[in-house]
Amino acid sequence: MKRARLIYNPTSGREEMRRLLPDILHRLDVAGIETSCHATTGEGDATREAAEAVYRGYDIIIAAGGDGTLNEVINGMAGKDNPPPLGVFPLGTTNDFARAMGIPRKWEEYCDLVIRDQTRPIDIGKANDRYFINIAGGGSLTELTYEVPSRLKTLIGQLAYYMKGIEKMVNLSPTELSIHAEGYEPMHGEFMMFLIANTNSVGGFEKLAPDARIDDGLLDVIAVKKCKLAEFIRLVTMALRGDHFNDSHVIYLKTKRMEVSSPKQVLLNLDGELGGKLPAVFEILPSHLRIFAQS
Structure with missing residues (x-):
């Protein structure tokens, strides 16, 4: 047995x-x-x-x-x-x-x-010494998932995230980041947020990283450059349709390893939980676990 x-x-x-x-x-x-x-x-x-x-x-x-x-x-x-x-x-x-x-x-x-x-x-x-299965990210908007009280999520579900998201957007501000992704030229500048996806479902958005796969040995990275609130809201609506990749504010790449740092304190979100802070090294561990699921 x-x-x-x-x-x-x-x-x-x-x-x-x-x-x-x-x-x-x-x-x-x-x-x-x-x-x-x-x-x-x-x-x-x-x-x-x-x-x-x-x-x-x-x-x-x-x-x-x-x-x-x-x-x-x-x-x-x-x-x-x-x-x-x-x-x-x-x-x-x-x-x-x-x-x-x-x-x-x-x-x-x-x-x-x-x-x-x-x-x-x-x-x-893997992000430094911690692991994530679905998503990693940084920037003020990525903080909303772990700032919503668990009791509120239990009571009103997805609406709790929408409420917190509206509050966050009003005070959204860019963060200075240095990004070094394996296979790409280093990037430095002000960004609204960055996301690292291991699957194609991110925060309820299934078209945010549509090509991300759980078994391809790669991390799908989306970084949003500094923009005004109205532009950011427009980007969100574009992401619902999967049209955001054509916008000049969006950087999209695939990599096996990436380093991100900032002169400011930037907290990390790992699968919706507080996951430490920058600087961080993100890497993929191919075929590291087995899960019960359809092939």
């Missing part, structure tokens, strides 16, 4: 996991997967628990929650030797990674993927 460790955020998805847990455990148990659970209690708890699960030799680790919970679990696994395959129950507000991977929203369908042992290799991003 296989052993699985299910790490879940009890507040994600309007506390949906509390209701689903007995049925999920029963379905896995009947299929020969003995599953134990851990409900996270605070920041860093999922990382510690995932690292412990790797150490204790579990055959499967499952993360249930939003992108933040997934990021913590990844950080507990990615630095270990021979981590087991990872399962993902998407229960958060945006679920960018799950959307990009085509992970079923129905828990029964996803349980069956795990039971069939249907996995695929995926790339993992």
Whole structure:
């Protein structure tokens, strides 16, 4: 019998996991997967628990929650030797990674993927000594995802991000950055933000980095040069259609490694969570983990 460790955020998805847990455990148990659970209690708890699960030799680790919970679990696994395959129950507000991977929203369908042992290799991003699975970024607008209180996200979902985004846009200001991407000439100037995508789903935008792939061994980088608020809002509307690449304010490139620094304090966003600050070295780790998903 296989052993699985299910790490879940009890507040994600309007506390949906509390209701689903007995049925999920029963379905896995009947299929020969003995599953134990851990409900996270605070920041860093999922990382510690995932690292412990790797150490204790579990055959499967499952993360249930939003992108933040997934990021913590990844950080507990990615630095270990021979981590087991990872399962993902998407229960958060945006679920960018799950959307990009085509992970079923129905828990029964996803349980069956795990039971069939249907996995695929995926790339993992690294920012200094931390890992990210979907997105990294910096600049004032990228701060909104980790500034929205978790309770507010639980109560009103995606609307919480829109509310915070409007507040951020009013005070949006450029940041001086130096960007050195492998294979490109160095860049220095004022930027509104930079994003590094590992998939094509970023903050609910599926056309922001449409060519990004989880298994191509590359990071897709989007940097927005200094512009006025009206121009930035126009860029956002263009991004909804995927037309932003034609704008002179947008820099787009693919690379395996990139260094970013700034004379000012710039906080990093990793999968929607606070991930340290610049300077930072970003790199891709090809086929670093296996995840339960359709091929």
